[in-house]
Amino acid sequence: MNRVAVAAVVLGVGLVASITGAVAIGSADIGFADVWGSIVAHLTGAAPPLDVLHDGIVWQLRLPRILTAAAVGAGLALVGCVMQAVTRNQLADPYLLGLSSGASLGAVAVLLLGVGLLLPVAAFGGAMLALAATLGLASAFGALTPTRTVLAGIAVSSFAGALTSFVIFWTVTGDSYREVLGWLLGSLAGARWEQAAIAGVAVLVVGVPLALSGRVLDAFAFGDRAAASLGIPVTGARWALLGASALLTGALVAVSGSIGFVGLVLPHAVRLVIGAGNRALLPLSALAGAVFLVWADTLARAAFDPRELPVGVVTALIGAPVFAVLLMRRRSAA
Numbered sequence: 551m552n553r554v555a556v557a558a559v560v561l562g563v564g565l566v567a568s569i570t571g572a573v574a575i576g577s578a579d580i581g582f583a584d585v586w587g588s589i590v591a592h593l594t595g596a597a598p599p600l601d602v603l604h605d606g607i608v609w610q611l612r613l614p615r616i617l618t619a620a621a622v623g624a625g626l627a628l629v630g631c632v633m634q635a636v637t638r639n640q641l642a643d644p645y646l647l648g649l650s651s652g653a654s655l656g657a658v659a660v661l662l663l664g665v666g667l668l669l670p671v672a673a674f675g676g677a678m679l680a681l682a683a684t685l686g687l688a689s690a691f692g693a694l695t696p697t698r699t700v701l702a703g704i705a706v707s708s709f710a711g712a713l714t715s716f717v718i719f720w721t722v723t724g725d726s727y728r729e730v731l732g733w734l735l736g737s738l739a740g741a742r743w744e745q746a747a748i749a750g751v752a753v754l755v756v757g758v759p760l761a762l763s764g765r766v767l768d769a770f771a772f773g774d775r776a777a778a779s780l781g782i783p784v785t786g787a788r789w790a791l792l793g794a795s796a797l798l799t800g801a802l803v804a805v806s807g808s809i810g811f812v813g814l815v816l817p818h819a820v821r822l823v824i825g826a827g828n829r830a831l832l833p834l835s836a837l838a839g840a841v842f843l844v845w846a847d848t849l850a851r852a853a854f855d856p857r858e859l860p861v862g863v864v865t866a867l868i869g870a871p872v873f874a875v876l877l878m879r880r881r882s883a884a
Contacts, residue, residue: 554830557823561837568841569620572848573612577855580604589613610742618741619847619861620840621749622806623816625757627839629795630813631832632760635767636791637696644799644813647699647792648706652680653803654734655714661730662721669733670748670804677800680706685792694788736809736862738847745805752801753836756794761836763791764829771826809862811869812839818876 573585580600587599588608598605629644637646645651656676660668688694688702718730732739766787769777774784816839817831824830843861846868850859 554824554834557820557834558837561834561841564841565620565837565844568844569616572616572619572844573608575848575852576607576612577852578604578607580608584608614743614746615738615741615847615851616844618746618749618805619738619843621746621753622738622802622809623812623839623841623843623846624836625749625753625798625802625839626809626813626843627816627835628753628757628760628832629799630839631817631828631835632763632767632791632795633813634817635770635828636788636795637700638770639696639700640818641814642700643810644795644802645707645808645810647684647703647796648680648710649677649796649799650803650808651707651710651714652683653677653800654808655680655710655717657733657804657807658714658717658730661733662717670745673804674800676710677796677803680710681793681796681800685789694785699792732860733807735860736807736865737860738806739851739858741805748805749802752798756798756801757836760791760794760798761832764827764832766791767828767832771828807860807862809843809865811865811873812843815869815873815876816842818873822876822879 570582570585574580574582584600584604585608588605590596591598591605592609598609600608626644630642633642633644633646634640636642639646653673653676656672656674656679657669659676660672684699684702684706685694687705688698691698714734738745766777766782769780769782770784770788777787778784817835820831820835820838824834843865846864847861850861850864853859
């Protein structure tokens with residue numbers, strides 16, 4: 551069995567075990583068998599093995615949150631792979647096109663207006679507006695190239711970030727900044743079945759086709775001319791990949807806020823194990839991202855109980871030093 555197959559089996563089993571373990575961890579004492587007993591009971595309509603309180607903790611609180619974390623982690627890692635390949639930039643991440651800043655601007659606006667129910671819609675709309683601005687700016691001066699796309703994304707991100715800061719400075723009062731700050735730092739605390747459904751459907755509908763785009767991304771690695779010689783419609787493929795990546799990122803940011811380093815670090819870590827081929831790298835990075843964010847969110851939820859950290863703080867605390875180590879290893883291997 552080769553390394554790719556071994557990695558796929560390990561990560562697949564690890565994801566199931568991680569979800570089970572994460573549901574069991576918390577102030578309420580719930581065993582692994584009880585976790586699966588409650589899940590099977592709800593899926594089959596049988597009587598749950600737990601009392602009403604503990605069954606509610608499993609089914610209504612922990613499980614949807616953990617499934618949301620798995621979907622968000624998988625999607626961000628997948629988009630990170632795509633962005634790094636399309637832009638031929640190893641520092642690219644899902645937020646390169648200004649999506650996070652655009653989503654933050656939309657979310658902050660509705661939070662400060664007191665209409666939090668519209669937060670997912672506003673965040674998604676802000677991300678799509680940022681994408682349109684980035685691609686419009688990048689294509690206004692010629693063909694859509696990786697360099698122009700990156701520079702346009704930086705400009706749009708900076709502008710949207712400045713607008714977000716201005717809105718917060720001008721309108722925030724009392725303790726309203728706490729909800730805003732929690733969202734900006736990335737949090738899954740409010741994730742329920744609705745958020746799990748949004749993230750899960752987005753990963754299935756948009757993420758699965760992206761995970762199957764490895765051949766196209768491998769062609770991009772040799773440059774636009776080489777990709778065209780292999781029969782790849784370069785401009786159309788780049789627009790399609792960027793648009794799908796933005797659509798998936800916008801849906802994920804809408805339910806979780808801005809969670810950094812997942813889409814940046816996980817593709818590099820998986821690449822060290824299985825190599826640079828995108829056909830294997832894409833699905834394995836998605837599995838690794840799901841496992842990583844499940845445990846990052848569990849740490850954020852349980853490590854400082856009864857307080858809870860935004861999961862974006864945990865991913866940054868873990869991701870930054872890990873990324874530094876990966877850079878040093880790549881430099882040593884060069």
